[in-house]
Amino acid sequence: MERQDVVIVGAGIFGLSIAYHILRENPGKHVTVFEKFGTCAQGNTAKSAGAFRNVFSSKTNLLLADTSIDFYMDIHRKGYDIGLEQAGYLWLMSASQIERNKTVFEGMMKEGVELKFFEKEDLKKVMPYLNTDIDPDDEEARMMGLESIEKGIQGVKCGFVDADKLTRFYEGEVKKMGGSVIYNTEVEKPLLEPKEKLGLECEPLIWQDVEITGVKLKNGHTVNADKVIIAANSWAPQILDPVGIDCMIKSVKRQMFVLRNPKLNVLTNVHGFNSMGVLPFTIFPKASVYIRVDRIEGSVWASGHEHFGAPYCFEEDPKATDEYYDYNIYQVLRKYMPIFDGLKASNKWAGLYDMNTIDANPYIFETHNVIIAVGSSGSGIMKADAVGRITAALYAGRTEAELYGGKKFKVSALGIKNRQVDAERFIL
Amino acid sequence: MERQDVVIVGAGIFGLSIAYHILRENPGKHVTVFEKFGTCAQGNTAKSAGAFRNVFSSKTNLLLADTSIDFYMDIHRKGYDIGLEQAGYLWLMSASQIERNKTVFEGMMKEGVELKFFEKEDLKKVMPYLNTDIDPDDEEARMMGLESIEKGIQGVKCGFVDADKLTRFYEGEVKKMGGSVIYNTEVEKPLLEPKEKLGLECEPLIWQDVEITGVKLKNGHTVNADKVIIAANSWAPQILDPVGIDCMIKSVKRQMFVLRNPKLNVLTNVHGFNSMGVLPFTIFPKASVYIRVDRIEGSVWASGHEHFGAPYCFEEDPKATDEYYDYNIYQVLRKYMPIFDGLKASNKWAGLYDMNTIDANPYIFETHNVIIAVGSSGSGIMKADAVGRITAALYAGRTEAELYGGKKFKVSALGIKNRQVDAERFIL
Incomplete structure (x- = not known):
């Protein structure tokens, strides 16, 4: 050559x-x-x-993402199909999380990031299947350290893109x-x-x-x-x-699980967050467990991870395991959204994050x-x-x-x- | 437990x-x-x-070493046998190296590091077997990028210690x-x-x-x-x-070679650097090739390394190879000190540096x-x-x-x- x-x-x-x-x-x-x-x-x-978001605490990440998203939106408008849907990101946060991140959100807004705040009651109205209030007598939830959802914070210039x-x-x-x-x-x-x-x-x-x-x-x-x-x-x-x-x-593994069930169809019929009437990329208040609707495939993706202790390990072909879903992600999902109760992952994969630690x-x-x-x-x-x-x-x-x-x-x-x-x- | x-x-x-x-x-x-x-x-x-030295360009390294050496000297004085010999470090430098490091040496001296400078002629007198002048017609030396030795810089508060x-x-x-x-x-x-x-x-x-x-x-x-x-x-x-x-x-391998030969006895009879009349830990002007006399064993240790390109690699039991000595270290040694001519390594080992890159x-x-x-x-x-x-x-x-x-x-x-x-x- x-x-x-x-x-x-x-x-x-x-x-x-x-x-x-x-x-x-x-x-x-x-x-x-x-x-x-x-x-x-x-x-x-x-x-x-x-998925894409301009919601970052680092001003650098914020700027890199914000301008990249502008570019993606521009090519989307020009007619390139990149699967872009500005569905938003929705952080469902407990009172303590809101308190911890208050100044971070203020900083983002000062940088021009558009955030919308939803009260618990508003969230309930839009998503009646959302369990915002953790039952104080729920021993499992206590053991899991689950907190009630106090507010929703939506990043507006966020959404899905077909990578x-x-x-x-x-x-x-x-x-x-x-x-x-x-x-x-x-x-x-x-x-x-x-x-x-x-x-x-x-x-x-x-x-x-x-x-x-x-x-x-x-x-x-x-x-x-x-x-x-x-x-x-x-x-x-x-x-x-x-x-x-x-x-x-350092490399760290992340696992993704795909769920398919008619019960989940309600997630593509959520009004109040975006014009498509779809649930935003939604993050629950525990272990960054999140779900992301795939409207084309009619499925929901779910993931999540520990905040400390995940091994740094390079693997040529990392694998997701059903146990990881069953014991980890599923347990959080079913508590906050009981429509996930009993659902098994129909597909799964794993990838590596190349982490700047x-x-x-x-x-x-x-x-x-x-x-x-x-x-x-x-x-x-x-x-x-x-x-x-x-x-x-x-x-x-x-x-x-x-x-x-x-x-x-x-x-x-x-x-x-x-x-x-x-x-x-x-x-x- | x-x-x-x-x-x-x-x-x-x-x-x-x-x-x-x-x-x-x-x-x-x-x-x-x-x-x-x-x-x-x-x-x-x-x-x-x-070996030990307080000769570092980083003020932090300098301080950590300088005070540690003081402690080692103190326990040595108190009668603990730690094999401490204040033989010095001797950098044999080319004109270009001296130029590049001039301000670094000035900075060290400002921090209190005691350095002694030796002119080429002084070095020759003390070590008649030192080849300070690279023959411009020596094609090998040209290919190796060897430069003539212009000066010796001795770090005084430096020497050997039995690790x-x-x-x-x-x-x-x-x-x-x-x-x-x-x-x-x-x-x-x-x-x-x-x-x-x-x-x-x-x-x-x-x-x-x-x-x-x-x-x-x-x-x-x-x-x-x-x-x-x-x-x-x-x-x-x-x-x-x-x-x-x-x-x-990151881990990087370093290899050490031991040389034994009556020809090398002159290195334990070098006057002008220290009271023991021994050659200091001596660094040649190429690839950090250095030698270190072991008076007790009657041998000389030699090592050296590339300045870029050595692989980062963890090995449980890294090995030294004769080829590494023959093609790399030996080639530099014999040019600057022809008494090494023909000498093979009688022993060798390798270790890893845990590098802060x-x-x-x-x-x-x-x-x-x-x-x-x-x-x-x-x-x-x-x-x-x-x-x-x-x-x-x-x-x-x-x-x-x-x-x-x-x-x-x-x-x-x-x-x-x-x-x-x-x-x-x-x-x-």
């Missing part, structure tokens, strides 16, 4: 957004995306909840601009070579000057490139550790001719457009990126050395 | 220094150190170069104060338990309140403790990942009732006493630690959230 200007590793939404924005800014450049799976978005992108279709939008545009996306081709690691080769098998030697000159594929071939960009999510450490680049992320904002930085864009921390879909723009700016050597809508963003703020972000508190 | 006040994981020099200082401050507390190996210092402590004996000093004191050190007992992970147990196998569940209540041993037993301290160097991520605590380090200063922080003291970054021996004091202060809930000699140190400076250190440039 001929020398590339840019090789991008990973055809998830980060990798393809990056390819799109680099090609948009640099028409004619040779940009190739390598992907181990057979098509795009097959890593952790497609395993996501397919697969959105990624395909970027893929299509990349191809139109002449970029290559090569599937079923796994990158083993960046190609680390001595500047002056000796032809020895044990090169590079410690006294040789080295540089990263491209990528080594698992099929044994090498591809030279002026710049290598790693957008491989949880796979990034597997690719970068072998050449001594720390991409600072320090602040849960993305990392975008360059070292030794490699640009790394990782740390989506479970909210990569909704920030991917901004990540693409910032990475393209870093590639071009600019200190500022222009996000969709014109806002400027200091590229180094997402780097390691001069990082300037606040820690995210709203991780789902 | 009865409930402990403190369980420390790892009987390397960090773990035992921590145990020592906690017991010193809290006589009578039940402190137990667990160690997977059969005796202390058998992890990466004993695999170190057994094993020093660790045994701490171990002995810990035992005297009633602490337990239990060998051949590997900790699997911190014990994460629900505050209210249900007796289910799949606990903790995501809706349970959890806490770390001790440690789980690999032999299946559990030990309860009010506080768990992880001082397990490269093993720390193996122990902490399973409970979702990111200790922020961002700033190469230690991490000391607490999260969820676990204190983590890692990131020695290859210079843990010489900072261990200060690390013990700072960890003991964190354990006691103090915001300031008192280092040996009375200097105060802000505990949070080595934490994650309010970290306040500058990046180290002098990593060997």
Whole structure:
């Protein structure tokens, strides 16, 4: 393969957004995306909840998401089918949660985030099947630490998006601009070579000057490139550790369960939150258990996770287990929405979050001719457009990126050395 | 085993220094150190170069080392045999290296570090077997990027220490104060338990309140403790990942080679650097190749490493290879000191550095009732006493630690959230 200007590793939404924005800014450049799976978005992108929100406590996450959502809404309006439905996010919160997050919500609103507050009585009217009041005599609920729902907080500029279709939008545009996306081709690691080769098998030697000159594929071939960009999510450490680049992320598993039952049809007939009359992406007051209606499939997705103690562990093919649903998510769901009582998961999958464990904002930085864009921390879909723009700016050597809508963003703020972000508190 | 006040994981020099200082401050507390190996210092402590220096570009590293060295010198004076020899460190530097590090040396001297500068001619007089001038017609040397030695910079408050004996000093004191050190007992992970147990196998569940209540041993037993301290160097991520605590380090292998030959006897007869007439710990101007005389064994240790590209990889039992010496270290040694010509390594070993890849200063922080003291970054021996004091202060809930000699140190400076250190440039 001929020398590339840019090789991008990973055809998830980060990798393809990056390819799109680099090609948009640099028409004619040779940009190739390598992907181990057979098509795009097959890593952790497609395993996501397919949702978007601009509700973040970190101003950086907020800005990245808010401008990316504007871009997604724009292409949606232009007629691209990306499955966008502005259904909203609905946090059902206990009195103590509201108290804890009061200043956070105030901060968001100051940044322009549109939030709507619903009193308990309003919630009951709209969703008569919602159990807002935990019975003080319910021993199970006490043991589970369940609290009554006091208020609903709706993020308005939030909703559902088809992560697969959105990624395909970027893929299509990349191809139109002449970029290559090569599937079923796994990158083993960046190609680390001595500047002056000796032809020895044990090169590079410690006294040789080295540089990263491209990528080594698992099929044994090498591809030279002026710049290598790693957008491989949880796979990034597997690719970068072998050449001594720390991409600072840990993988943590999340499991998703699909429920189908006529009893759940009421969730597509909820009025007061959005024009579609559908239940927003709804988060219950315990263990971030959430549900998300899939109107097309006529199903409901459910997930949730512990707030501390989930193992950091990379797995090539993480699996969801029925026990995880039965003992964990289901127990919370049935208490707050008894219509879930007795329902088993009809389908399930698991993916990995590539967590930035320090602040849960993305990392975008360059070292030794490699640009790394990782740390989506479970909210990569909704920030991917901004990540693409910032990475393209870093590639071009600019200190500022222009996000969709014109806002400027200091590229180094997402780097390691001069990082300037606040820690995210709203991780789902 | 009865409930402990403190369980420390790892009987390397960090773990035992921590145990020592906690017991010193809290006589009578039940402190137990667990160690997977059969005796202390058998992890990466004993695999170190057994050397100490206060020559660091990071003011924090400098202070931690400087005060720890004072403590080591004090116990040495008091008659403990810790193999301490103040032989000095000698950086043999090229003109370009001196230029690059000029302000760094000035900064160190401002902090009170005693440095001595030797001109090339002085070095030649003291070490006639030192090849200071690289022959411009030497094609090999050109290919290797070797530069002539311009100056020697000696760190005076530097030298050799027997890492094993020093660790045994701490171990002995810990035992005297009633602490337990239990060998051949590997900790699997911190014990994460629900505050209210249900007796289910799949606990903790995501809706349970959890806490770390001790440690789980690999032999299946559990030990309860009010506080768990992880001082397990490269093993720390193996122990902490399973409970979702990111200790922020990467492991990188370093290899050490032992050379024995009568030709090398001249290195124990070098006058001008120290009272023992021994060659200081000497670093050559390429790939941090260094040698360290072992007077007792009558041998010379040699090591070195690439400045970029060494893989991050945890290995239970890393191995040194003859090829690494032959192609890498030997090639540099023989050019600068032809007395090494033809010498093969008679012994070798490898260990891991637990690298803080961002700033190469230690991490000391607490999260969820676990204190983590890692990131020695290859210079843990010489900072261990200060690390013990700072960890003991964190354990006691103090915001300031008192280092040996009375200097105060802000505990949070080595934490994650309010970290306040500058990046180290002098990593060997």
